[in-house]
Amino acid sequence: MRRVAVTGVGAICPLGTNATETFGSASMGASGIHRLDTAFSGRLLSPIVATAELMGELHFPPPKLRMLDRVSQFALVAAKEAFAAALIDEMNIDSFRSGVFVGTGMGGTHTIDEGYQTLYGENSNRIKPFTVLMGMYNAPAAWISMEHGLKGPSLTYSTACASSAVAIGEAWMRVAHGELDLAIAGGAEAPLSSGSLKAWEALHTIAAIDANDPASSCKPFSKNRSGMVLGEGAAMVVLEPWETAVDRGASIYGExxxxxxxxxxxxxxxxxxxxxxxxxxxxxxxxxxxxxxxxxxxxxxxxxxxxxxxxxxxxxxxxxxxxxxxxxxxxxxxxxxxxxxxxxxxxxxxxxxxxxxxxxxxxxxxxxxxxxxxxxxxxxxxxxxxxxxxxxxxxxxxxxxxxxxxxxxx
CATH class of the missing domain: 3.40.47.10 (Thiolase/Chalcone synthase)
Incomplete structure (x- = not known):
């Protein structure tokens, strides 16, 4: 078993548009939770969410953006940051010994929701031609592989709330056992479409809105806790053998x-x-x-x-x-x-x-x-x-x- 170093991290979530900003907000006790104010929020019993700031047009050219569900946009932004933090020279890696491991619980919900609205709500047959490619669960991993030229395993794990922990753990095992020399692993989720929110609401697991302060509606371990608040975003880590990271002078976050x-x-x-x-x-x-x-x-x-x-x-x-x-x-x-x-x-x-x-x-x-x-x-x-x-x-x-x-x- 080889020691496995974490040499890059990336995140975009309700607390920030990058890992540093996210950690800064968390260390100050800031909340990314708020009352939802959209056209469909009036149909929700508890319109409370945690949204991430992402304008796809600032990150992707229009032709590419048209093929990316929000979940894939999150994944690509976080992966790009993680690779930049790791100072990976993508021209000098063994692409066949480099893999992508991504967890997602719900995949491209915005695309699927939009397709159902077109098909059933509007009774139209004009579904977007990229609907399958945008909505499929392995789209985020596939896009990361293509974006960074990684030709080893590109795997997607969907085990609900444990998906990205599983993805990181499985990637760690591949690197630790010597099967891979580089892996990017993490997760992406964009579950805040109207259909998804209504479905989660039906499970009766969503928190009641705190009347005094909506931002404090999620209260883990508190006696007056009432449920969870759905959030969106992505986070990624770059994994490589410890010796490799030390030899190339990488900044090591830990192992x-x-x-x-x-x-x-x-x-x-x-x-x-x-x-x-x-x-x-x-x-x-x-x-x-x-x-x-x-x-x-x-x-x-x-x-x-x-x-x-x-x-x-x-x-x-x-x-x-x-x-x-x-x-x-x-x-x-x-x-x-x-x-x-x-x-x-x-x-x-x-x-x-x-x-x-x-x-x-x-x-x-x-x-x-x-x-x-x-x-x-x-x-x-x-x-x-x-x-x-x-x-x-x-x-x-x-x-x-x-x-x-x-x-x-x-």
Whole structure:
């Protein structure tokens, strides 16, 4: 097994148009959540979302833009930033030993929504000719491969909210085992179309709007939490062998030590403690570290009643009496739930937090819940000198539980 370095990060999300801006907003406790004000928001029971600032025409020429759903636009912007940060010379890489691994939970929802509106709403047969190419789930990965000349595996993972954590973990294994010398991995999601929002609303998982401050509507681990807030965007990391990164003088954000995955089989939407415990223990075992080595956790922390209580219980099982010493950040309180891109965004934020020796806050946590009684770094950033190893948890509908073990560069 080779050590795997993270040499580039990129992000575009409700907290910023790049990774640096995103981390700056998170460290200040800023929220990207707001009341939705569009033509269809009046049809929503809880019109609350977290939107990212993206004007496609500023990034892509018109002929190309016409072939890109919003999810692919996000993916390409984040990937471009990650490659630039890694200082990759694309002319001197072995393109056949370089791969793309992207997670998405819902694919090109805007394109599919528009197609259905044309076909059924307007009773028209004039569907856009690129509808299939724009809406297919593997479009973001395909575009990244073509944009950067990567001829190795181009793989898409769709495991709901764990999609991008799985993508990063699977990419890590390929590089660690020597199958690839370079990988870009992460996730992209653009779920804020009208049809998607109505579908999520029907599940009764969306948070009620906070009447005093809509931006604080997502309240992970708080007694008065009422659900999650959907967000959009993308995040990517560049992975390569540690020795290669050191030899070429790359800036190293840290390394991935391990990856664990396990599946709940009890209910397709209801999490259980056993699956989450198994994923965390598997990740720690693969990383060959003890529970005492973990300095912090970036929680899945969606803000739903069931998830937050279950995750708290699972952390207690894994860490025992030591669970109360571990600070836990739930950054979805600020950027919302990016579904298939959430794990990648939280991975990027975790690396940047370790670099800066700070713990990101879990915002809007003012009402204590007896079932959620761990240290969630409530409402304010916290300095932490001993911050070398973090877990990043991603737990999904469908039962996929994925955990990444991250280490800051010494």
């Amino acid at each position: 991935i030590l391990g990856y664990g995955i396990a599946t709940d089989i009890g209910h397709i939407t209801r999490p259980n403690v056993e699956g989450q415990v198994s994923a965390m223990r598997h990740a720690l075992s693969v990383a060959e570290i003890d529970i005492s080595d973990v300095d912090a956790i970036n929680a899945h922390g969606t803000g739903t009643v069931a998830n937050d209580a279950t995750e708290t219980a699972a952390i207690k099982v894994v860490f025992g009496a030591g669970a109360h010493r571990i600070p836990i950040s739930a950054t979805k309180s600020m950027h919302g739930h990016l579904l298939g891109a959430a794990g990648a965004l939280e991975c990027v934020l975790s690396f940047l937090a370790m670099q800066s020796k700070i713990l990101l806050p879990t915002m809007h946590l003012y009402a204590a819940d007896p079932e959620c009684d761990l240290d969630y770094v409530p409402n304010h950033v916290r300095e932490r000198k001993a911050l070398r190893i973090m877990l990043s948890n991603s737990f999904a509908f469908g039962g996929t539980n994925a955990v990444l073990v991250l280490k800051c560069r010494d």
